[in-house]
Amino acid sequence: PNDPSRSLSLSGHVGFDSLPDQLVNKSTCQGFCFNILCIGETGIGKSTLMDTLFNTNFENFEASHFEPQVKLRAQTYDLQESNVRLRLTVVNTVGFGDQMNKQESYQPVVDYIDRQFESYLQEELKIKRSLHSYHDSRVHACLYFISPTGHSLKSLDLVTMKKLDSKVNIIPVIAKADTISKSELHKFKIKIMSELVSNGVQIYQFPLDDETVAQVNTAMNGLLPFAVVGSTEEVSVGNKMVKARQYPWGVVQVENETHCDFVKLREMLICVNMEDLREQTHTAHYELYRRCKLEEMGFKDTDPESKPVSLQETYEAKRQEFLLELQKREEEMRQMFVQRVKEKESELKDSERELQNRFEQLKRLHADEKAALEEKRRLLEDDQSSFGKRRAAAQLLAAQNLTSNGKKDKDRKK
Amino acid sequence: MTDSAKLHQPHPPPKGERSHAGDFSYVGIDAILEQMRRKAMKQGFELNIMVVGQSGLGKSTLMNTLFKSKVSRKSAQPNPEEKIPQTIEIKSISHDIEEKGVRMKLAVIDTPGFGDQINNENCWQPIMKFINDQYEAYLQEEINIDRKKRIPDSRVHCCIYFIPPTGHCLRPLDVEFMRRLSKVVNIVPVIAKADTLTLEERDDFKQTIREELRANGIDVYPQKEFDEDAEDRLINDKIREMIPFAVVGSDQEYQVNGKKILGRKTKWGTIEVENIAHCEFAYLRDLLIRTHMQNIKDITGSIHYEMYRVRRLNESNAGPGLAPGQAPTLVSAHTNGQTKVNGGPPNGMAAQCEVLTHEM
Numbered sequence: 001p002n003d004p005s006r007s008l009s010l011s012g013h014v015g016f017d018s019l020p021d022q023l024v025n026k027s028t029c030q031g032f033c034f035n036i037l038c039i040g041e042t043g044i045g046k047s048t049l050m051d052t053l054f055n056t057n058f059e060n061f062e063a064s065h066f067e068p069q070v071k072l073r074a075q076t077y078d079l080q081e082s083n084v085r086l087r088l089t090v091v092n093t094v095g096f097g098d099q100m101n102k103q104e105s106y107q108p109v110v111d112y113i114d115r116q117f118e119s120y121l122q123e124e125l126k127i128k129r130s131l132h133s134y135h136d137s138r139v140h141a142c143l144y145f146i147s148p149t150g151h152s153l154k155s156l157d158l159v160t161m162k163k164l165d166s167k168v169n170i171i172p173v174i175a176k177a178d179t180i181s182k183s184e185l186h187k188f189k190i191k192i193m194s195e196l197v198s199n200g201v202q203i204y205q206f207p208l209d210d211e212t213v214a215q216v217n218t219a220m221n222g223l224l225p226f227a228v229v230g231s232t233e234e235v236s237v238g239n240k241m242v243k244a245r246q247y248p249w250g251v252v253q254v255e256n257e258t259h260c261d262f263v264k265l266r267e268m269l270i271c272v273n274m275e276d277l278r279e280q281t282h283t284a285h286y287e288l289y290r291r292c293k294l295e296e297m298g299f300k301d302t303d304p305e306s307k308p309v310s311l312q313e314t315y316e317a318k319r320q321e322f323l324l325e326l327q328k329r330e331e332e333m334r335q336m337f338v339q340r341v342k343e344k345e346s347e348l349k350d351s352e353r354e355l356q357n358r359f360e361q362l363k364r365l366h367a368d369e370k371a372a373l374e375e376k377r378r379l380l381e382d383d384q385s386s387f388g389k390r391r392a393a394a395q396l397l398a399a400q401n402l403t404s405n406g407k408k409d410k411d412r413k414k
Numbered sequence: 415m416t417d418s419a420k421l422h423q424p425h426p427p428p429k430g431e432r433s434h435a436g437d438f439s440y441v442g443i444d445a446i447l448e449q450m451r452r453k454a455m456k457q458g459f460e461l462n463i464m465v466v467g468q469s470g471l472g473k474s475t476l477m478n479t480l481f482k483s484k485v486s487r488k489s490a491q492p493n494p495e496e497k498i499p500q501t502i503e504i505k506s507i508s509h510d511i512e513e514k515g516v517r518m519k520l521a522v523i524d525t526p527g528f529g530d531q532i533n534n535e536n537c538w539q540p541i542m543k544f545i546n547d548q549y550e551a552y553l554q555e556e557i558n559i560d561r562k563k564r565i566p567d568s569r570v571h572c573c574i575y576f577i578p579p580t581g582h583c584l585r586p587l588d589v590e591f592m593r594r595l596s597k598v599v600n601i602v603p604v605i606a607k608a609d610t611l612t613l614e615e616r617d618d619f620k621q622t623i624r625e626e627l628r629a630n631g632i633d634v635y636p637q638k639e640f641d642e643d644a645e646d647r648l649i650n651d652k653i654r655e656m657i658p659f660a661v662v663g664s665d666q667e668y669q670v671n672g673k674k675i676l677g678r679k680t681k682w683g684t685i686e687v688e689n690i691a692h693c694e695f696a697y698l699r700d701l702l703i704r705t706h707m708q709n710i711k712d713i714t715g716s717i718h719y720e721m722y723r724v725r726r727l728n729e730s731n732a733g734p735g736l737a738p739g740q741a742p743t744l745v746s747a748h749t750n751g752q753t754k755v756n757g758g759p760p761n762g763m764a765a766q767c768e769v770l771t772h773e774m
Contacts, residue, residue: 291560
């Protein structure tokens with residue numbers, strides 16, 4: 001039972017003014033996570049801008065223009081500046097705007113963002129979870145690269161940004177701004193912003209609630225979209241080496257605020273509002289995703305009978321349902337397999353029987369032939385023996401004839 | 415799709431101040447510390463401290479001394495009654511205090527009646543229930559579909575347990591309470607009214623207490639198992655060698671050597687509360703407020719609360735005796751205490767607390 005809060009004044013130094021320091025120290029030990037998604041056509045300068053922003057050389061390779069579908073490539077890096085460790089993930093679209101039919105181009109991007117939310121939601125719903133050591137992969141900022149046509153936004157741009165504005169903080173930038181003149185740029189920016197407004201696209205607004213930064217944020221909000229130029233090459237200007245692009249007609253200096261808005265982008269994205277970007281992602285975009293997802297799965301908050309952990313129960317119930325479904329399918333597959341095995345088995349049995357029959361047949365044939373041969377042999381033997389007998393008889397007769405002839409001769413001689 | 419993390423250094427790493435005009439390599443990542451600080455200052459902080467101990471041990475005075483203002487329950491009531499309540503009551507008072515731009519919502523939770531009854535068996539129960547109720551409230555809000563941007567944190571971050579300065583050893587009540595509660599909340603034991611002990615008696619007493627805590631497996635704050643790294647362990651080991659802190663509280667100021675200090679004046683001298691030669695109040699204050707406050711809140715949030723959540727979520731799914739729609743409610747001891755939890759005795763509160771203790 002809580003009484004309402006009373007305001008008290010302290011009569012001495014207590015020491016809890018060190019709390020922000022304690023909090024910051026803890027975060028410094030843990031390190032920070034920041035995830036940027038870059039959407040833009042192939043060759044528009046996404047990778048170069050990231051290299052320039054973070055003053056380092058991320059692994060890049062030129063993408064081909066012949067990707068059949070938009071893909072996303074995410075790379076994670078550990079950066080460190082003084083005592084701050086940052087785990088930065090840069091996600092680039094590959095092949096965006098290259099297809100003949102761009103109707104589904106936004107889908108892989110939306111899917112990627114949703115997958116990160118889903119992953120976080122899964123972790124949050126786990127029974128045994130470790131949220132503070134979970135690598136947060138949710139997209140905190142989305143840099144949308146607008147082609148420097150100087151005219152207006154492309155329909156692909158509008159469609160894509162509209163699909164993303166409720167899922168991620170969109171910061172539109174005009175890429176390769178060194179191809180537009182100052183006056184054209186001014187008109188271009190106005191055109192872009194009015195198109196965004198008239199199409200109801202909600203881009204990220206730099207927050208105005210903290211008076212320390214409200215002023216600079218208001219000014220910057222009015223300069224969107226930032227016209228940027230990226231370069232990691234150094235050119236000598238005056239007596240210094242600066243990041244720049246060298247043309248025959250002059251040198252475009254990246255960090256010169258009269259040449260382009262790069263410094264403003266870095267200021268806003270990293271130095272002033274990084275934490276707010278992370279917070280908006282967590283408290284607005286992620287919450288929206290979570291709410292929609294849970295409602296879609298069939299949960300409700302406002303059930304008067306709802307018991308304390310009905311969310312968990314329903315979730316478990318759904319999970320059971322799903323598992324049962326899986327089991328059923330598994331059973332079906334097994335049945336089918338058994339059936340097929342039976343069929344094959346009977347097939348094989350038939351073949352076996354057939355072979356057996358043929359064998360029997362051949363055996364009989366063989367036996368018949370053998371019997372026939374036996375018969376012939378017997379006949380032959382019979383013949384032989386009767387011939388033998390006849391020969392013996394003939395010989396005997398011949399011998400008898402001889403002796404009787406001899407007697408006759410003897411009788412004659414006498 | 416994600417390649418393994420690679421270590422990159424913006425070259426060369428800048429030192430010192432933030433001016434980036436002409437500083438080739440400055441990115442500005444370290445500005446996030448400032449951003450975090452700003453956000454924290456804007457949001458303010460919450461802290462909930464519970465004080466437990468028999469009446470007359472100086473709990474209210476100590477709270478007032480710690481926060482240098484009248485934060486105790488007695489000070490909040492116009493006519494504080496000195497009657498010892500018949501049963502243990504749990505009273506929570508909230509205060510908004512501010513120091514150097516840092517705003518804090520401090521809740522002091524008092525437990526009058528603890529240890530004052532003739533039969534003190536199960537005196538820890540209402541306190542355990544209160545602590546679990548706060549976890550429950552937080553959990554409820556967390557699992558809502560439409561939930562608040564910042565979930566109000568009423569969880570008890572720290573429980574200061576007052577040990578009477580007998581000089582002998584812990585009483586069964588102390589052991590029982592600390593054994594059970596150290597599993598669900600950060601316990602900071604203190605020796606109350608330490609001005610009745612000489613330094614030798616104090617050291618012996620502390621030694622005995624430490625041994626008894628160890629023998630009974632009682633893990634008080636800072637818990638050994640939650641030390642994060644070697645540096646932490648070093649600092650916390652020093653603290654662990656000093657607990658329990660022997661404290662004296664006072665909200666009266668006296669002049670000593672020309673300075674105004676908080677103290678207790680007696681015929682034989684003035685005890686200076688913030689003088690570490692006299693008592694260990696300063697160490698307690700430093701631990702609780704100046705160095706480990708964030709850590710105390712972190713351990714409550716990421717360890718004690720998570721353990722409660724795991725138990726709770728497992729309970730609602732498990733249990734042969736538990737129908738799907740009938741989640742156990744730890745709401746009130748007054749409703750039918752017939753809730754069976756995993757086949758324990760149908761004695762509502764005791765069963766649940768038993769189960770909770772057992773499953774640990």
